Amino acid sequence: MRTLKAALVNFAVDHPRWVALGLLASIVFFATFFPNMTMDTDPENMLETTEPARVFHNAAKKRFDLSDTIVVGVIKDNDPNGVFNPRTLAHVSELTRFATTLRYEDPKQPGKTTGVIEVDMVAPSVVDHLRQAGPGTIAFEWLMPRAPATQAEALAIRDKAMSNPLLVGQMVSADGKALCLYLPLTDKLLSYDVYTALQGKIREFGGTEDWHIAGLPVAEGAIGVEMFSEMVVASPLTMALIFGMLYAMFRKWSLVVLPMLIATATVAATLGAMIALGFPVHILSSMLPIFLMSISICDSIHVLSEFFDVYTEEKGRKESVKEVMNTLFMPMLYTSLTTAAGFFSFVTTDIPPARVFGAFVGVGVMFAWIITILFVPAYIMLLPERMLRNFGLTAQGGVRESLLTRLLHGLGEFACRRAKVVLALFGVGIVASIWGMSQITINDNYAKRFSVGHPIREADSALNRHFGGTYTASLVLEAKNGEEVFKRPDVLTYMAAMQAWLEGNGYIGKSTSLADIVRKVHQELVDGSPGNFRIPSSQGAVSECVMQYQQSHKPHDIWHFVTPEFDSANIFMQFQSGDSTRTEAAVKAIEGYIERNKPPVDLSYRFAGLHYINYIFQGKMFWGMLGSLAGSYVIVLLMMIVLFRSALWGFLCMIPLTLTILFIYGALGFFGLDYDMPVAVLGAISLGIAVDFAIHFLERSRQITSETGSWEKTAPRMFGEPARAISRNVIIIALGFLPMLVAALVPYKTTGLLLFSILTVSGLVTLVLLPALLTVGRGWFFRARRFSFPGAAGSSRDVPALALARIGAAKRDAADDAGRE
Incomplete structure (x- = not known):
């Protein structure tokens, strides 16, 4: 090891130009890969493609033709009729039409467009109002075929919407002050583009209502986009402040630029290597420059500090830098090895981006070490001697003139003379910390990744106050024997009872299932009275309700809740909070409910949905x-x-x-x-x-x-x-x-x-x-x-x-x- 140390240090001191040219060539080489950089902003990729929860989630999406959805809400608190006034409903109608035009070129399939799925949209102008057309017959008509011209027409639309339990808490708030549009996407990665387009359109309305755009796809997409833009701003600010503090301590621009050069070279080499090997830049790896910056600067500050203390004009820079590198070579090697080992341990996790992140931070740490060992001596040797005048502790007044040194001497005297007091104080801190650790909550919430006042966080808060929830998950029930069990009244009654129990106990904000559709159709088939919002008593009556519903404008909607074979059903659950702890509580509550209340037939159950994936x-x-x-x-x-x-x-x-x-x-x-x-x-x-x-x-x-x-x-x-x-x-x-x-x-x-x-x-x-x-x-x-x-x-x-x-x-x-x- 001594031979290696001497060889590296002597080479750097004796051939500084070769070292500098080699470093420059390396940076240029790795930088050539930057144009090939690809971004991966899909948080679903935090799980393995073979992860059972992810596999089932995607299978459930196909089975029930489900899509990731953006929620657009409008709130009108300062109007006694809430959102049900001609002006607001006209804006709602206009925005619905605008959403149908949002189409984009599919990068995966040239010539094919992607965007909002018009046929699955939920909005007043594209949902049905059910009413009895005669004994045993139902009429389906658009809830709002056109924007109302008068207040009376607006209130009529409100009364129709409020008569449908499927819409209350989902599309319209119970107090009539808010209304939501649900815009399903062909690909959730379009969410930020759609979000941006909708914001532009909403600005045209002049701010007469409070508009909000929410939903997990929006939060995930915005995090992915804004994280990279924040990096562009935050990193230079951080480097500028560090640069300024380095100058305040060492008073030589020519030397304090050194840590910045090392950090830049380390980040460029590491990111370039990652891109060259075909790895996309994920949300997690976007933080790689921050980590490498802090780690790579540490060693160079140790070197500068030591050089500042030992350098004198009599000794000269060559002998001074050799002395510094001989003293710090092994400590810096040990710290680099231990830091790299810590990050390399990430390769054992089940999270693919974490493995990539850990591996390349580890590689970057070792890049930083070799760059520091070679480039610092070379850089100092390349500086003209005159640039080191008045540099060093002795030249700037010695140790006694240093406020930092006086403070450190006082700290050292206290630590050594009052050693037992120090140990007692740390003992109290340890006890308090152990108690604090017992209070930690494991939780994630994409909306909380935005600062208070950010439009997405404000939307999350506002819409979840008025509706059953903008976060969604699915409870998928399957018949183990493959029969048409979801036409049976007792099975649907069981589902309805479980939904009521979950909502009543606050585990979810709202749920929708085949049981709700059947109850609503049955209500209108009988007489439209609230007392007949129930499951009919025979399987034939259930089948009749299903057939009647398929006469609507959107007959395929029923397949979002049941398979055509009626052997699998989807209970669509809404959550009023994005906290993964809420999902965990609901999952455990459902497991407990099914354990205590056995279904009338042998059913298996599993969960799907982005909100559930986030919990996993x-x-x-x-x-x-x-x-x-x-x-x-x-x-x-x-x-x-x-x-x-x-x-x-x-x-x-x-x-x-x-x-x-x-x-x-x-x-x-x-x-x-x-x-x-x-x-x-x-x-x-x-x-x-x-x-x-x-x-x-x-x-x-x-x-x-x-x-x-x-x-x-x-x-x-x-x-x-x-x-x-x-x-x-x-x-x-x-x-x-x-x-x-x-x-x-x-x-x-x-x-x-x-x-x-x-x-x-x-x-x-x-x-x-x-x-x-x-x-x-x-x-x-x-x-x-x-x-x-x-x-x-x-x-x-x-x-x-x-x-x-x-x-x-x-x-x-x-x-x-x-x-x-």
């Missing part, structure tokens, strides 16, 4: 990420034991990581925040950063102790350059990512806040708790025994600590004698 993904994500984190934790622990050649030091190195994870997740539970995908993924970065700081601190502690002979003499030196390098990383990167809090998407806010928290907590644990532990346990950690100091420049390997102390004392005595002479 949450479970996969939680256990997959938790397993990866646990696996990588064990791997890193073993690496630390091997690298430090000591189980005791290996466990000590893991303490900042352990407590960072504990404190961050404890805070999530304490403040009532959800454990969702961004949090799960960002948990992985805590491993890399916390271990990075701990390795640097402990490795330097062991190096310096090998020279001083005791921790008491080492501690003050540790709160010089080593602590400054760690604290500079904390300050620059933690504050640098705070601009992400201004983003419109909550995942970006979460990323900024969590990165700030992870860096701050891990930095404090490293600089406060580790010295306190070393002080209290110095008899264990620095006892007179043989231990090695991996990578320590000029250190004696396998020399007893006591002997080293004696050698150091002898040298000091000799120096004193020489001075006296």
